[in-house]
Amino acid sequence: MVCLGAGMAVGGKAATTEDYRVGEAGRAEALATQGGLQQKPLERVLISMRGPGSLDAARGEAVARDIRERMSRLAEVESVGAPVWSADRRAVRVDVTMTGPELEGTEHVDALLAQTGQVQKANPDLRVDESGSPSIDKDVDGQRGEDLSRTEMFALPVTLIVLLLVFRSVVMAVVPLLLAVSSIIAGVGLSKLASHVFPDAGVGTNVILLIGMAVGVDYTLFYLKRDREEHARSGGTLSSATVVELAAATSGRAVVVSGLAVAASSATLYLSGDVIFDSLATGAIVVTVAAVVSSLTILPALLAKLGARASRRHTRGPAHTRGPALTSSVLDSVARRPMFTLGVAVAAMLALAAPLVGLKLTDVGQETFSRQLAAMRAGDRITAAFPELKSTNQVVVRADASRRAQVRVSLEALAGRVKTDPLFGGQTRIRVSADRRITVLEVSVPAYPSEKRAQESLKRLRAEYVPATVGKLDGAEAAVTGNVARSADYPDHQKQRLPTILGALLLVTFVITVLAFRSVVLGLVGVVLNLLSAAASLGVLTAVFQYRWAEGLLGFTSMGSIGSRVPLFLFVILFGLSMDYQVFTLSRIQEAVRRGVPARRAVLDGIGSSAGVVTSAAVVMVTVFASFVPLHLIEMKQIGFSLAFAVLLDAFVIRLVLLPALMLLLGEAAWWPSRRRTADTGREGRSMQTVG
Structure with a gap:
């Protein structure tokens, strides 16, 4: 609430028209602005018959004159054009140029719409329409707000149900949800402060909701998983404070590494030189930072308070190391034939990625907006x-x-x-x-x-x-x-920046993994698996949205292309979020290795013990991301679908099949150049040495 209060007190800074300029189009707009000939907010009023037949010339001129007189009196209007008749003489239009910059028209268009409504009321036998970028943007903003409200109403209860199934406790299920919601609230406040450095393009709230629910629940599950295990191991002999300290020494550090990975990956979007991606990056970073800070401060304190309840509930059985039966069955199959499994899985992922060859990128224009909007x-x-x-x-x-x-x-x-x-x-x-x-x-x-x-x-x-x-x-x-x-210039701009951003993204992923696990091999494995997952997800996105066969199923009209922002956003966010699973899973394997467990058994036990929380987190993520698919904006549909599918692949194919197959084949070499540690230290010492 402090972050939100600070943000509300200071206020945000919205992006200006100048912030959106890219390519030759942006250069030309800058030239036009020098002469006062830049684009102005423009509304058009159309007068036509409601039924068949031509509009009477005298009547049309009279109504157009009424429109011109009304609009000319408004302070929001700079000029009103002369009436223009259509070629078939069935309609006449009046162009109204508003005052102020192009992007500010939305704030003042209500006054114009009110006058058009009055003229329509006075002429019920005619159709008097008004449309233009200001009124369209106003309607789109309203629809986006309604969509996001419905998304929250859907995502929150479904997330709670999933967590209830995982923890079988209302109190423990509410904890991750509270952390996620508090992170989102803090993220909104922090984004307003950050907008004074990186102006807000109006998309920051979307990504804060999208990422905040995902990482907030993820980080809490990491903590709660370890907390439950330590309670079970101790049999109730350790105090709640001690158990929380053990969880903080392991999962707490994993949360920090994961948060750093998400923030660093998101920061590569700043290399795009685009205000929209700057806004997306800022939103992802601030909400991730808020989730990490909450996980390191509020969550341990809350767990300590709930310790007695957790002890009674979670000390009734031993701590499991191999996870659910289905997970064990999959891992056993991988262990028996790792080379064959790896080959089949890679071939399947490449097949999913194949449509990527025909990928077409276009800017998402007004023609793609919902026709439910009056404008x-x-x-x-x-x-x-x-x-x-x-x-x-x-x-x-x-x-x-x-x-x-x-x-x-x-x-x-x-x-x-x-x-x-x-x-x-x-x-x-x-x-x-x-x-x-x-x-x-x-x-x-x-x-x-x-x-x-x-x-x-x-x-x-x-x-x-x-x-x-x-x-x-x-x-x-x-x-x-x-x-x-x-x-045309916007997609070209993104294509030019994509290699730089992708290179930086790969470097960030590699460096963080190497530093976290002291292994160059694992750094390379992480990069390859993330690339494979992102390519497969983008390939499926291309197949579903670039072609028309899924239009009825998902409720959209295909553009015959993918939104130019989607692939870059998908790559960056997926690379960051996949690090959550990667850090948590590899840290469990590393713990076993440092205890002296043979490499093969360490892989199977580490992945098996982490499978439950990874699966639970994935289900929550998929729920949140999939809730964006019903949205009216085609670009948000594509982002929600691609991220939901990517998380499914990452949790159930990458982490349960490809990663264990690779780790089993690599054996001790997976940890090169670090040296294997023997099991000659106590559990607390080992916990402090591990990443998570």
Whole structure:
């Protein structure tokens, strides 16, 4: 609550339009801004008949005039355009440009919607629609909030049920949930403070909820698992405080290592040079830090208070080392034929990863939003009447004011080429800044930004028309922006940064594993297994969402591609979360090795003893991630699905099949270059030496 209070007191800092600029499109927008010609928040009002037939010209002009007069009186409005009739004369539209930066339109659009509502009420026989980026974003934000509320209502009770089945105690089941919720609350507060360094792009809360539930429950389960084992081993002879100290010396350090891995992996997103990924990284880091701190402070104190209850409940039987019967059966099968098992499992994972070859990335534009939103339905009617409004290419030119005539002649020549090209809509407009240094040519395209026609129009502009016209002017700087360029440049930007981020991610995973376990071999094993898991998950995501066969099953309309942010986010978060399981599992094996247990038996006992908590944590994670699949935003669906599937693979294939098979084949070599320790120290000493 202190973190939340501090965050609320200081307040957050939202990302600005400038923060989103990438690639040539971003450079062109910066040029346009220098001349005051940057994108402004724009709303469009459409007046049409409710039924068949054309709109009476006089009636349409009268209603349009009413709209213009009402909007012109608003402080939120900068200018109102003249009425524009559709080609079939069945509708007329009025464009309303709002004041302020492009991203702030959402905050002030209610005043415009209210006026449109009044005009609609006065003309019930007509349809008066309003749509634009501000009203669409407002509706999307509202829908996202409702979706997240439903997600919480689903995830929390299901998580509680899973924990009740694990612990058979209401009190002990509530503890992980409380830690997760408190971590999320603290994460929200910390994210507001962090936003003054890394501006919030509006997605931080989503990832805080997503990661907070996962790591909060994970870390608590690690502690509770060890706490129960120590109670069982002691037979009630040790005090609650002593048992908690033993748990803190082992699982406590595992939590720190796991938290460091998640935070360090998430931090690689800062290398993307993108405000959205910066916001995602910040959210993941702050909620992970909050979960780790809570696990090291609040959780031990709480366990000490609950110690007597835990002792009575958990000292009724011996501590098990091989886990559930199903786990033992799987491990026995792996132990009998590790090479064969490894080959089959790797082949299966590669088969799942195969669709990755055909992966297509696109920016998730407004055309993918739910048609349940009133602004989207209105937008569809507007673009049906005026198809040229679907997309726009903007050629921005900066040159000395003395050369404005040459710039205009060149842009008019470019416009002439565009008007005869079937890729374009044929409509153009030239705007010039007050100082005559910046000129913008707007070119309409009757296709949504992600569609092939729009993308081809951009390529032709950049590769042929611009170089052949304004590109030949000495001393002039030209660049292309617009919503088509934005949708193309953003995925390209991510593709360019992906190798750097992936390299940093692999390095972070390797270094943390090596430092934690003093083994170069285990560092390499961790990297390979994480890559295999991520590739398989991304391959399945491609098969499910890039093609249409699962649309009805999961309730979405395929874009024929994957959201450009999803693969990078999946890789980073999966690498971080998989370290939770890896640290907990390997630390159990390492404990046995240091006690002098033969390598083969150490692998089987270590994985067997950790299987229960890993499985329980995985079920909770899958529940949380899967709860994002019903969301309306396609990108959140893809993220939720891919993470849920990745966790399933990691817990049930990687940790129960691939890891033990590799460890059995490697034997003592798995711990190279560290030396094996003999069992000549007491249990407390061994606990302090182990990672977890």
